[in-house]
Amino acid sequence: MSLNMQPVTVNIGPHHPSTHGVFRMKVTFDGENIVDVEPVIGYLHRGTEKLAEERNYTQIITLTDRLDYVASMTNNQAYVLSCEKLVGLDVPDRGMYLRVIAAELQRVASHLIGIGFFLQDLGAFGTPLMYCFRERERILDLFEMLCGARITVSYMRIGGVFQDAPVDFWPALRRFMGDIPSYIDELDALISTNEIVLARTKGVSPLTGEQCINASITGPILRASGVEWDLRKSAPYDVYDRVAFDVVTLPDGDNYARYAVRLAEMRQSLRIIEQCVAQIEPGPVRATTNMLFRPPAGEAYVPIEAPKGELGFYIVSDGTVSPFRCKIRGPSFVNLTLLKEMMVGYKLADGIVSLGSLDFNVGEVDR
Amino acid sequence: MGDVLAENRIFSTVYTLVNDLVPDGWSWVAYLAAGMSIIMFVVNSLMIMATFYTWVERRLLGRFQSRLGPNRAGPFGLLQPIADLLKLISKEDILPRSADRIIFNVAPVLMLAATLIVLAVVPFGRGSYIADLNIGILFVVAISGIGTFSIFMAGWASANKYAMFGSMRAIAALVSYEVPMVMSILSVVVLTGSMSMVDIAEGQALPFILVLPMAFMIFMVSISAELNRAPFDIVEAESELISGYNTEYSGMKFGTFFAAEFANGLVASAVIAVLFLQGWRWAVLPSHLWFLLKVGALAFVFIWIRATLPRLRIDQILGFAWKFLLPLSLINLVVAAVEVLSWPEQTALQQFYMALINWPVAIVSIVVFSKVVSKRQPVQPVVRATVAQEVV
Amino acid sequence: MTTAVLGTDLAGALRQRFPDVVIDADDIAVWVTPESVSDVCAYLKADPDHQYDLLNLLSAVDYVEYFEVVYHMTSISRNASAVVKTRSYGRNEPTVASVSGVWRGAHLHEREAYDLMGVSFFGHPDLRRILLWEGFEGHPLRRDYLEPPLPYKWPHGG
Structure with a gap:
């Protein structure tokens, strides 16, 4: 009798509940164990880089919103910083503070989504996800006050921000800052010591610091592997050099560490926002620029610490109103490099959780 | 004719x-x-209750998740199940081309049938049952196993890899959890001296949840695993297997699975109510209503657990059954047997003495086992040198 | 603050080690020959004076007469960043040495540059299209790329 023990290849995605969009993996299983993974991407490719070559510099801001659509503020920030470096533009203080406040709020919102979907992949039926979304909703409300939009914000402009925060914004922000620490503590209490979460995530898919650096993996994943590298500290942009915060690192590099780093980073973001609110002073929010931004020929690449890792726009200008080349370095895209190493050898359930712990966004992977 | x-x-x-x-x-x-x-x-009545149960579950999950749940169709969204049912009936019934036609069609019916047949021996109230079989609880265990067969049939006949994964997991979970479940039922049978569901309910001078706490816990866990309820819902783990064994089903065939699943939850709650909560006894209300209240409370516990806990991995689930629940259920059975030898008369006082012994035994053995036996194992990736191999 | 190492400084250091690979240098970057770029990068990564262990970005730019591949790299221990560039002339099959053996992180970047810009990286283990599908004609990020006429027409105009 011959038993057919061939490994089975399964297409996970592009339509699958836990691939966070249209992401596809060709996974080969030996029973429940994963023996091979091949990520297949491009289902959401919209050609942002090509589109950017045909638009003027201000119009491209709306394109950046659609990259990592759960963290639009930081996308805006990375883009305008590169543009400002191209011409050496100085941004007024109030504009920079508003940018940092918005970016840190966006970081909290993005990490909430990351944690919520991580738990969803673990099989917690919606409860942590809905809790995370409840808090994120408040942040989106704040964005709505800032710029009228919730997801595709287009709040930042070259030389500052689109408009000053309305008067109502500050009390609303204060109320939010009063509530959110208890929300984060609640998440912490619900999840961090749950026996099933610990049993499922501790020691699963560990990445060492060297592996991460070699594979250009940045952001919370790198810090969860024990490397103290945060562009807000090592290459401060905007006003990050005027606020005090800690770079959270954990030594383990496993799925649990990636979750725990995100949770701790949310608290640090709140610290940054508090200091910014204390330091911000009245003044202009935007430097005066020409209506058509026309930088001199040259190039600029200013990476920032987006919620998911290093995000940067490599802009080559030829002196016209639209960039000659606009290459986007999306952290989600590069963080997928080690997907195979992370998933092979583990079971299907753990592979899905490892994918969730990367907290990638397909809009940014495919661009 | 008509003795029963x-x-x-x-x-x-x-x-x-x-x-x-x-x-x-x-x-x-x-x-x-x-x-x-x-x-x-x-x-x-069971099908109507199951329909209502879907509404209850969705509303309660909504409450647990700080959202509203279905609230548009009818008062409090009460007509939502009917709307869902109408939608399912009117949907196209798709048969995958490579599916095994007969098995694919039979599986949902079989699953619902297995659920309904179990009802034959469940006493709903004082003197109200279809049949008082003298092998009642054995009948329940035997018939409920058929439900897992139908899951396997569905997964196999669908010719879908996700469905196959789901049905294989179902078989693994069934084989593992049947053992501790039957062991914990045995301790109940030992105490009451009968397998008849009516006698079991009558034999509980005190509710067995107090007299046999460990048996109750083991039974709750095992029945959750058998019914694929969280945290053991690996069979239809939506983040891994999309929908598991019923991935390929649509229309009313899916609706049948869906109804059977919810009916299963209710039937399991009813069986637990009879085995551990004295069935209809000690009624301060009409006995049928009292029984329904107990069933509702247990169903609520199932929903509560579902809203709270993440899912376990398959090896953890199987390991939990064999390494943790099986020894505990054996201890439980031995202790119960010795107690019955000591106090053959089952009065309330004697069952109270048993409870006095059983609670410390339960606490100590669970603590000891969780500390000693089931230490958290470090996860080791399984790396195989050769991927493809042929076993001859 | 991350120090941006001047291209001229880097060129000086590289000239000592590799006498004939440096073509040009300015304040931002240093240009090396396309065949030697993997050796240069391996040296920059391993050498204790440089230790550029993180590849931030690998981008290809189409300057019509030549393609330029740009490597942004960062040293985490020294907190310094540098830019290395290489030019490949010819429009048919511009070829550059692959650095995916030096940095694993270059793997996806090089596949993307090949897909969208048509730059071949020799030594890459798995050079296939990544964002576009197999069988796609042309490389859409090139300056001379024209969208092929649609094989169908919309019912009303188009």
């Missing part, structure tokens, strides 16, 4: 009514009509 059902009021009413109408020698018609009326009554 002679005490049943619905049966006797319908039987007398029809028997007066038909000529002599045609009393089998009356018997058939009476039997059918009981079946119709019981099956329809």
Whole structure:
């Protein structure tokens, strides 16, 4: 009798509940164990880089919103910083503070989504996800006050921000800052010591610091592997050099560490926002620029610490109103490099959780 | 004729009514009509309750998740299940091209049938049951196993890899959890000295949840695993397997699975209520209502657990059954047997003494086992040198 | 603050080690020959004076007469960043040495540059299209790329 023990290849995605969009993996299983993974991407490719070559510099801001659509503020920030470096533009203080406040709020919102979907992949039926979304909703409300939009914000402009925060914004922000620490503590209490979460995530898919650096993996994943590298500290942009915060690192590099780093980073973001609110002073929010931004020929690449890792726009200008080349370095895209190493050898359930712990966004992977 | 059902009021009413109408020698018609009326009554009440249960579950999950849940169709969204049902009925019924036609169609029916047959031996109230089989609980265990077969049939016949994964997981979970479940039922049987569901309910001077706490816990866990309820819902783990064994099902076939699943939850709650909560006894309300309240409370616990806990991995689930639940259920059985030898009369006082012994035993053994036996194992990636191999 | 190492400084250091690979240098970057770029990068990564262990970005730019591949790299221990560039002339099959053996992180970047810009990286283990599908004609990020006429027409115009 011959038993057919061939490994089975399964297409996970592009339509699958836990691939966070249209992401596809060709996974080969030996029973429940994963023996091979091949990520297949491009289902959401919209050609942002090509589109950017045909638009003027201000119009491209709306394109950046659609990259990592759960963290639009930081996308805006990375883009305008590169543009400002191209011409050496100085941004007024109030504009920079508003940018940092918005970016840190966006970081909290993005990490909430990351944690919520991580738990969803673990099989917690919606409860942590809905809790995370409840808090994120408040942040989106704040964005709505800032710029009228919730997801595709287009709040930042070259030389500052689109408009000053309305008067109502500050009390609303204060109320939010009063509530959110208890929300984060609640998440912490619900999840961090749950026996099933610990049993499922501790020691699963560990990445060492060297592996991460070699594979250009940045952001919370790198810090969860024990490397103290945060562009807000090592290459401060905007006003990050005027606020005090800690770079959270954990030594383990496993799925649990990636979750725990995100949770701790949310608290640090709140610290940054508090200091910014204390330091911000009245003044202009935007430097005066020409209506058509026309930088001199040259190039600029200013990476920032987006919620998911290093995000940067490599802009080559030829002196016209639209960039000659606009290459986007999306952290989600590069963080997928080690997907195979992370998933092979583990079971299907753990592979899905490892994918969730990367907290990638397909809009940014495919661009 | 009709010995088993002679005490049943619905049966006797319908039987007398029809028997007066038909000529002599045609009393089998009356018997058939009476039997059918009981079946119709019981099956329809269960299906209506299961439909209502879907609404309850979705509303409660909404509350747990700080959102509203279905609230548009009818008052409080009460008509939502009916709307869902209408949608499912009117949907196209898709049969995958490479599916095994017969098995694919039979599987949902079989699953629902297995759920409904279990109801035959469940006493709903004082003197209200379809059949008081002397092997009642054995019957329950035997028939509920068929449900897992139908899951396997569905997964196999779908010719879908996700469905296959789901059904294989179902078989693994069934084989593992049947053992501790039956062991914990045995301790109940030892105490009451009977397998009849009615006798078990009558034999509980105190509710067995107090007398046999460990058996109750083991049974709750095992039945959750058997029914694929969280945190053991690996069979239809939506983040891994999309929907598991019913991935390829659509329309009313899926609806049948869906209804069977919810009916299963209710039937399991009813069985637990009989085994551990004295069934209909100690009623301060009419006994049927009292029983329903107990079933509802247990169903609520299932929903509560589902909203709270993440899912376990398959090896953890199987390891939990064999390394943790099986030894505990053996301890539980031995202790119960020794106690029955010491106090053969089952009065409330004697069951109280048993509870006094059983609670410390339960706490100590669970703590010791969780500390000693099931230490968290470090996860090791399984790396195989050769991927493809042929076993001859 | 991350120090951006001047291209001229880097060129000086590289000239000592590799006498004839440096083509040009300015304040931002240093240009090396396309064949030697993997050796240069391996040296920059391993050498204790440089230790550029993180590849931030690998981008290809189409300057019509030549393709330029730009490597942004960062040293985490020294907190310094540098830019290395290489030019490949010819429009048919511009070829550059692959650095995916030096940095694993270059793997996806090089596949993307090949897909969208048509730059071949020799030594890459798995050079296939990544964002576009197999069988796609042309490389859409090139300056001379024209969208092929649609094989169908919309019912009303188009």
